[in-house]
Each structure stands twice: as structure tokens, then as C-alpha cells.
Amino acid sequence: MVERRADPGLFRQYVEYLACEIGPRPWRDPALLGKTAQWIGNIFHSFGLRVGFQEFEFDGKLYLNVEAYSASQADRALSGDEGGRQAGAPAEGCLPSSPCLVVGAHYDTVWSTPGADDNASGIAGLLELARIFEGSFPEGLRLVAFCLEEPPTYRTRFMGSYQYAHALREMGAELTGMICLEMIAYFSDAPKSQSFPLPFMNRIYPSTGNFIALVGNLASRNWTMQVKDAFRAGTDLPVESLNAPFFVVGVDLSDHWSFNQMGYSAVMVTDTAFYRNPHYHRSTDRPETLDFIRGAKVVDGVAAAVDALCRG
Numbered sequence: 576m577v578e579r580r581a582d583p584g585l586f587r588q589y590v591e592y593l594a595c596e597i598g599p600r601p602w603r604d605p606a607l608l609g610k611t612a613q614w615i616g617n618i619f620h621s622f623g624l625r626v627g628f629q630e631f632e633f634d635g636k637l638y639l640n641v642e643a644y645s646a647s648q649a650d651r652a653l654s655g656d657e658g659g660r661q662a663g664a665p666a667e668g669c670l671p672s673s674p675c676l677v678v679g680a681h682y683d684t685v686w687s688t689p690g691a692d693d694n695a696s697g698i699a700g701l702l703e704l705a706r707i708f709e710g711s712f713p714e715g716l717r718l719v720a721f722c723l724e725e726p727p728t729y730r731t732r733f734m735g736s737y738q739y740a741h742a743l744r745e746m747g748a749e750l751t752g753m754i755c756l757e758m759i760a761y762f763s764d765a766p767k768s769q770s771f772p773l774p775f776m777n778r779i780y781p782s783t784g785n786f787i788a789l790v791g792n793l794a795s796r797n798w799t800m801q802v803k804d805a806f807r808a809g810t811d812l813p814v815e816s817l818n819a820p821f822f823v824v825g826v827d828l829s830d831h832w833s834f835n836q837m838g839y840s841a842v843m844v845t846d847t848a849f850y851r852n853p854h855y856h857r858s859t860d861r862p863e864t865l866d867f868i869r870g871a872k873v874v875d876g877v878a879a880a881v882d883a884l885c886r887g
Contacts, residue, residue: 587865600690643718675751681721692864696756701718735830740839752884757845812875
């Protein structure tokens with residue numbers, strides 16, 4: 576049982592730093608993205624985690640994925656150090672003989688937005704997971720902050736998550752599954768505040784945007800149900816789930832897509848983005864539009880799922 580709870584105040588601090596202090600984090604500014612990656616890595620490290628940076632290239636420039644994992648597992652690995660690894664390789668602890676769970680979120684934005692919900696909220700969730708599990712970090716768990724989820728790399732091999740998932744597949748890693756945090760802090764109690772990709776779905780799901788959704792493809796249905804059952808044990812926040820074909824718009828619109836491409840089960844934890852949040856990809860996607868209490872409850876649910884899935 577997870578003893579710590581997510582802190583809405585810390586959640587807000589992380590979002591405000593990313594959205595207000597750093598601001599828009601577009602692909603055209605690799606130096607700013609590198610600064611963001613180092614900030615994320617420093618916070619992971621402050622919670623006693625080993626941190627590695629996976630370098631990859633796009634348009635002649637270098638970008639970084641940031642990976643955090645337990646120091647004890649790293650000490651048993653074949654080689655490596657605290658500061659980083661060879662470009663293109665995830666941490667040594669995630670060996671083919673060591674199945675692991677990846678929880679990831681992207682830290683870049685489109686140029687037009689400070690990206691409070693999309694996706695500073697997801698990164699804040701990762702950082703809070705690191706704090707929640709401080710001193711008892713599950714063996715095999717990887718927390719990964721991905722770069723270049725947004726266009727023009729979106730749904731291409733140049734996504735940071737694709738580079739990471741591909742490297743895992745190349746080393747033969749057998750993941751238990753992947754959980755993607757993609758916009759997790761916008762909620763509304765207004766009637767008809769929730770829309771859907773298909774008209775008939777309003778007969779199945781709530782029309783009020785006060786729930787969190789777990790979304791995946793058809794092949795990941797069993798994984799989605801496992802995560803959902805464990806998630807519910809950790810929070811009183813309403814949770815809905817959907818597994819659907821790729822042509823249902825929104826089912827694969829984040830980093831979990833990359834893991835599906837490598838044959839791994841993956842699920843997206845989301846407030847449903849543009850189906851609810853009117854600030855999506857706009858300059859108004861700012862911290863004051865978010866609900867940090869309910870965002871923290873999302874993290875509590877994810878922490879419960881991680882604990883159950885890693886420790887059994």
C-alpha cells in the first residue's frame with residue numbers, strides 16, 4: 576500500500592515553473608529543452624534516483640529523454656554511472672531479463688502555448704511519483720520524461736518516446752507495460768463540458784468533464800483493465816476507460832503510441848485534451864485554468880497502480 580499522497584501544492588509549483596518560468600518549450604529551441612531536461616533530472620536525483628539522459632537527433636540537433644530508476648537496481652547492473660549513458664541506450668537496469676514498467680510524459684510543447692496542462696501536468700505527475708516512492712522505489716520501474724512528442728515529430732520515429740521504446744525493443748526488454756501521463760489536470764463540473772470523438776459515446780460516458788480517462792488501443796485492453804482496477808484503489812476520482820481502433824481520434828495521440836509500435840501494451844492517462852479543455856495548444860493553457868487537487872488525485876491513482884503492478 577502506498578503511504579504517501581500526492582501534494583497539490585508541489586504539483587502546482589512544478590506546473591508553474593514549467594509554464595511560467597520556462598514557458599513554451601518548442602522543438603526549435605533545443606537549448607531551452609536541454610535546460611528543461613536538466614531541471615527534471617535534478618529533481619529526480621533529489622529523491623534518491625539514478626538519472627540517465629538518452630540523446631537522440633532530429634534535424635541536425637540533439638535532444639534528451641530523461642530517465643529515473645532505483646539506485647539499488649543500478650548498482651546491480653553490469654555497468655554505468657549516475658550522470659548518464661551512451662547515446663541511444665536506456666538505463667542498464669532495464670535488461671531483457673528484467674521486465675519493467677515505464678511511466679512517461681513529454682515535456683515539450685507547441686510554440687504557441689506555455690503548456691500547463693499539455694504537458695507540464697504530466698511531468699508534474701512524474702515528479703510527484705518520484706517523491707511518493709522516495710526510499711521505496713519499485714524495482715523495475717522507469718520514470719521517463721520524453722522530448723519531441725509534439726509536431727513536427729509527432730507519430731514519427733523522431734519522437735523521443737519512439738527512440739526510447741525502440742531502444743528497449745532492440746535490447747529485448749520485456750515490459751510489463753507502459754503508462755503515459757498526457758494532460759491530467761483540467762476538470763470541469765459544468766454540464767455538457769465533455770465531448771467525444773463519436774456521437775454515440777455520450778450515451779456511454781459522462782457528459783460532465785469531472786473524470787480521468789484511461790485510453791488505449793484494442794491490443795492493450797487487458798493492460799488498461801489492470802491499470803484501471805489498481806488505479807481505483809488509490810483515489811476517489813471517477814475513472815473511465817476506452818480501448819478502440821486507431822481511427823477513433825484521440826486513442827493514440829501521445830507517447831503510448833510509440834510503445835504500441837514496438838509491440839508493448841500501453842495506456843494513456845488523460846483528461847481527454849481537446850474533448851474537454853478549450854485551452855488546448857493555445858496561449859491560455861496556463862496554471863490558473865487547472866485543478867491541482869484533482870490532478871494530485873490522478874497521481875494517487877497512478878501510484879497505486881504502479882505499486883500493485885510492480886510489487887504484485
